Amino acid sequence: MTNYSSILALIQNTALLLAMALFFDTTIQYWNIRGKYIKQVLFGILLGGIGIVLLNTPWIYGEGLVFDTRSILLSLSGLFFGAIPTIIAMIMTAVYRFSQGGAYVTGISVIIVTSLLGIGWRILRKGNLTNLKWWNIYLFGIIVHIVMLLLMFTQPINVALPLLSKISLPIMIIYPSASLLLGLLMQNRVRRDTSLQEIKKSRGRLKSTVDILQNLTEDDQSFMRFALEEAVKLMASELGFIFYYSEKTKQFSLCAWSRKAVDFCEVSEAQTVYDLEKTTMLGEPIRQQKPIVINNFNLDNPMIKGFPTGHLKLSRVLEIPVWVDHQIVAVVGVGNKAVDYDDEDIDQLTLLMELVWKAIDRKRTIESLRISEENYRQLFNQAVDGIFITAADGSNVEVNDSGCEMLGYSREEIQSNLKEILADNDPTLNIEYNVKEILSGKIIVSERTLKTKSGSMIDVEITTQKLNDGRIQKVVRNITERKRADQVVLQTQQELQALLYTSDNSRKALLSVIEDQKEIEEALRKSEQSYRSLFENITQGFALHKIMTDESGNPINYRFLAINPAYEKMTGLIADNTIGKTLLDILPDIEPSWIEKFGTVALTGAPIHFEDYTATIGKYYEVTAFCPEIGYFAVVVSDITERKKYELDIQNFNLVLENRVKDRTAELERANHELESFSYSISHDLRAPLRSINGFSQIILEEYSENLNPEVNHYFDLIRQNATMMGNLVDDLLNFSRLGRQSLNLVKVDTAALVKEVVESAKTDINSQNIQIEMVNLPEVKADAVLLRQVFVNLVSNSIKFSRTKDEPKIEIGFETQIIEDGMFHAYFYVKDNGVGFDMRFYDKLFGVFQRLHRAEDYEGTGVGLAIVDRIVKKHGGNIWAESVINQGTTFYFTLGEPDNGE
Amino acid sequence: MENEKVEILLVEDNPNDVELTLHALKKSHLTNNIHVVRDGEEALAFFFGNPDNILDKKIPGPKVILLDLKLPKIDGMEVLRQLKGNPATKSIPVVVLTSSNEERDIVETYSLGVNSYIVKPVDFAKFVQAMHTLGMYWLMLNRPLQD
Structure with a gap:
């Protein structure tokens, strides 16, 4: 019974382990996809379930020899299923074992240690299980179970030792072998699956290759796009890109982004050209000259710094350089594969891209062959x-x-x-x-x-x-x-030769023609030489141009045909760079009016002349443009900067002068104004006290003279006389000063009538003194009538005054014209008397204000009259002078205006 | 003095001139009803008193106003302007009696509507003569505008 049940338990254990293998077999196809944590957890729970069932069906070999195959289950699970499911199964099993009680410490430690050994070995092999040898697995079984046996020492030594002596042999015989069998089974499944994937991959590669080659008929760009999509698909990636790279410019230019990348990319106005220096990740394959794999994508990675915001999120990237003739011509990249990129991926992408470039190259060769064939055909036809x-x-x-x-x-x-x-x-x-x-x-x-x-x-x-x-x-x-x-030429040559040789005379004639020709050529050469020398050495800039017109004959541009050194110097244009070029070649922004201006010269032949200022170099030019032949124009340019400077200086100087004159005028006006108010005050205020003095003296004299002694009366009379005198002085002075500011009102004046009037008003004195008045040749003149009258009044009254003592007084008032030199003549008025005269020694005091040449008690007067005359004459631009002999008389002369053709 | 009885209004600030003028007028027996004001403000107050009712008040003015130009406060030119600018006073004869012989003063006063312009002579005899003629003309010969 016991034997039977032990066999049954053995079968059950075997069956459970085989269930695990079967489970592995059915799930392996999902196994390679990482990140499916939920699946892994589910597998873990299933494995844990199997483990618990295993614990419930121990295999009882004999008395006290109870086994179960949990060590095999968990160690192989660790090796083949990996960490997550195994740890879950481990925990479940351990918890269950703990709930069973008994020697659970040993049981649980066996569970944990065997699980960890399996996981540990898997990690040690980096998950690569396909090339495990059978003895590797067997050895693994032996190690696992030696460790398991050693764990028996976790029980008291008196329990452990007998137990070990009983179970060691059977366990070491059966368990490693079972592990080996089960392991081989599972490894075989792994191998099969790997081969299947390999087949799938090669099929994909083959399909891509075929597809790519089939698409070769499209244009390069679409072909590249297609190839890129194929590559992305083949590499199980999410996105990809191709950038052309130029070794010459060190620049990338975008060839294509995979469709998905374009959909995701949110960089606004993404660049299509990048400088190598500025690239980070993209430039790495160039800088390192080898493929680049980035599987751990975090932003600290120096290779991917500086990604623009909105850039597609990347988790993994593989980039390869594409070599053509030992130069990198492009960088191709794929990204966001679900698992890490490995060497195989690099090989795969490299091979694919080599194929693509070869295909393109071949396509281009075929294309160029076709074109050359076509060209040839065309040529042929x-x-x-x-x-x-x-x-x-x-x-x-x-x-x-x-x-x-x-x-x-x-x-x-x-x-x-x-x-x-x-x-x-x-x-x-x-x-x-x-x-x-x-x-x-x-x-x-x-x-x-x-x-x-x-x-x-x-x-x-x-x-x-x-x-x-x-x-x-x-x-x-x-x-x-x-x-x-050729025949004709030959014939002509022959005829010419015949002509030359037939007649000596004609030969001579011909020779002389040639001589003449030479002379003409010489003259031409000389003229050309002198022209050339003039052209080269003249200080004026000279340039010859040919005008260019549009279809309707409007000037649109002109071409430089010749420029001389002076022109080069003035304009900064260099002959070598300018001649043969057009204006628009040299100055593309020139105003069209400039061309029009010269176009008119060249097309109509009408020369123009203008001045031009070039602000950039601060120079003034005088430009003359003329037309030597229709369609052409020449310009002669002179630098007139110096002259202009002088002109400007003069202008500025004039301005300064004008301002100065304005200032002075204003000053004068101010002074005049002050003077005016001054004399106004005088006229008003100075006379008031005089009037009072005079008035009260007069009242005393008239109304109280009987009460005063004659001496007081006399003194009051003197006071009154002086006050009157002072009043006259003030009036004269005011008149005199008023003259200064009065403007001339020039009109035609009949001096004969004027003088007659003056004489008439002095009739009383003239008659009383029995003075003979003579008027000679008085003309019509242009003068201020009022002032001229004042002149005659003063002079005539002067003469009357100083003729008082004469027996036969005579006053002559006249006008005389004297021819001086060069047809100029001298015209003047004169007033002549035969009065007392004056001493010519005091002549310089004659016209001064308040200057008197006679005693006041002899001849009354304020000493202002002649000063007024002088001022009026001067105001007319004339001159006054006098001649006098004591006791014989005085003559005053005056002119109005400069001596010229006269009044 | 009641305004109604004033025949001559003398506007003169210089006390000497006032005295001389009055003396000269006395000589021509024209001293009745002479009223003297000493500046432009007083002169205007004589006519208008309260400036608010200028237009309503009917003033039977003096027969002649003797007006000096150079006056304290409001000058003679301004007084003339106001008198001649007001319908109530513009018909009263104004004689400018001044020391100023300035052309511009003469021109301006006439433009404002002065009736006569006399330059005070320094010689008192001439002044007396002038005042006599003036008084005779404006007080005796001239027929003023009747109410």
């Missing part, structure tokens, strides 16, 4: 020359249209009878011999005369050569016209 291509033996004739046309034969006729038509069978031409030479690579050119189908003869030049493909090409050029022209 459109050439003016006839082209004939044959196989080396003369068969398979190809001929172009020109060939047919030139010879007048149809294509078929030529194909069947080329040799005859081209006269290749003409024995005189030795063609057979030539064919050998041609086949050895020599190019033969021969001239011959052919007969066209219509019977006319044409001269041809035939160039025969071997083509690269071994065929022979004949290019037939019609040189009939050339021949004829």
Whole structure:
């Protein structure tokens, strides 16, 4: 019974372990996908379940020999399922074992240690289980179970030792073997699965390759895009990119982003060109010259710094450089594979991209071949020359249209009878011999005369050569016209020679013509030389231009034909860089009006002249543009900066002067104004006290004189007289000062009438003194009538006053004109008396204010009258002077205005 | 003195001139009803008193106003302007009696509507003569505007 049940338990254990293997078998296909933690946890719970069932069905070998296969289950689970499921199973089993009680410490430690051994070995092998050898697994079983047996010592020694002696042998025989069997089973499954994946991958690669090559017909860009999508798919990646790289410019330019990446990328206005220096991750394959794998993607990685915000989130990236002719021409990258990129991925992507570039290269080669073939075909068809291509033996004739046309034969006729038509069978031409030479690579050119189908003869030049493909090409050029022209030249030459040699005279004549020609040439050369020297040395800038016009004849630009050194110096344009260029080449931003201006000169021939200022160099130029020949214009430029500077200086100086004059005028006006208010006050305030003095003295004299003694009366009389005198002085003085500010009111004045009036008003004195008045030659003049009258009043009253003592007083008032030199004449008024005269020693006091030359008791007066006269005369721009002899008389002369053609 | 009885209003600030003027007028027996004010303000107050009812008040003015130009406070030119600018007073004859012989004063006063312009002579005899003529003309010969 016990035996039976022990066998049953053994079978049950075996079955449970096989269940684990089966479970592994069915789940392995999901196993390679990482990150599926929920699945792993589920597997762990299932394994734990199996473990618990195992604990419930121990295999009882004999008395006290109770086994279960948990050590095998957990160690192999650790090795094949990995950490997470195993640890879950381990915990579940351990907890269950704890609930069973008994020697649970030993039981639990066996559970934990065997699990960890399995996990540990898996980690040690980095999960690579396919190449495990059978003895590896067996050895693993032995180690696991030796450790398990050693754990028996966790029980008291008296329990452990007997137990070990009983179970060691059977366990070490059965358990490693069971582990080996089960392990091989599971490893086999792993191997199968790996092979399956390999097959899948190669199939994918094959499919991609085929797809890529099938898509080769599209244009490069779409092809690249397609290839990239294929690569992304093949690499089980989420996204990918291709950037072209130029070693010359050290720049990347975007070729393609995979569709998904474009959808996700949110960088606004993503660049398409990047400088190598500025790239981080992208530039690494260039800098390190090898593929780059980044599996741990965090932003501290220096290779990926500086990603723009909005950039696609990356978790893993593989980048490879693409080499063509020992140069990197592109960087291709894929990213966000679910698991890490490994060496195999690098190889895969590298191989794929090599294929892509080779395909593209081949495509381009084919394309360029096609184009070159097309070009050749076009050349062949459109050439003016006839082209004939044959196989080396003369068969398979190809001929172009020109060939047919030139010879007048149809294509078929030529194909069947080329040799005859081209006269290749003409024995005189030795063609057979030539064919050998041609086949050895020599190019033969021969001239011959052919007969066209219509019977006319044409001269041809035939160039025969071997083509690269071994065929022979004949290019037939019609040189009939050339021949004829040559003939004419030859004939002319002969005629000329004949002419030269037939007559000595004519030869001489000819020679003299040649001599003349030489002389003319010499003169021309000299003129050219002097022109050249002038051109080179003149200080004015000179430039010659040809105008350029649009279809409607409007000037749009001009071309520099010549510029001289002075022009170079003035404008900074260098002849070597300028001549032959157009204005718009040199100054693209020039105003169109500038061209129009010169265009008018060149097209109409009307010269222009203007001044121009160049602010950048602070220079003024005087520019004259003229037209030496319609369509051309020349400019002569003079630097007038100096002159302009002077002009500006003068302008500034004038301005300063003007301002100064303004200031002075203002000052004068102010002074004048002050003077005016001053004299106004005088006229008002100075006279008031005088009036009082005079008034009260007068009242006393009139009303109280009887009560006063005669002396007091006399003194009051003197006071009154002086006050009156003072009043007169003030009035005169005011009149005098008023003259200064009065402006002249010039009108035509009849001086004869004026003087008559003056004399009339002085009638009383004149009559009482019996004075003879004479008026001589008084003219009409332009003067201020009021003032001129004042002059005559003062002078005449002066004369009356000083003639008082004379017996036969006479006053002459006249006008005289004296011719002085050079046709100029001197015209003046005069007032002449025969009065007391004055001492000419005091002449310089004569016209001074308050200056008197006589005693007041002899001749009353304020001493202002002549000063007023002087001032009026001067105000008219004239002059006054006097001549006097004591006791014989005085003559006053005055002019109005400068001595000139006179008044 | 009642305004109604004033025949001559003398506007003169200089006391000497006042005395001389009065003396000269006395000589021509024209001293009745002479009223003297000593500046422009007083002169205007004589006519208008309270400036608020200028237009309503009907003033039977003096027969002539003798007005000096150079006056304290409000000058003669301004007094003239106000008198001649007011309908109530503009018909009263104004004679400017001044020391100023300035052309511009003469021009301005006439433009304001002065009736006569006399420069006070320094010689008192001439002054007396002038005052006599003046008084005779304006008080005896001139027929003023009747109410």
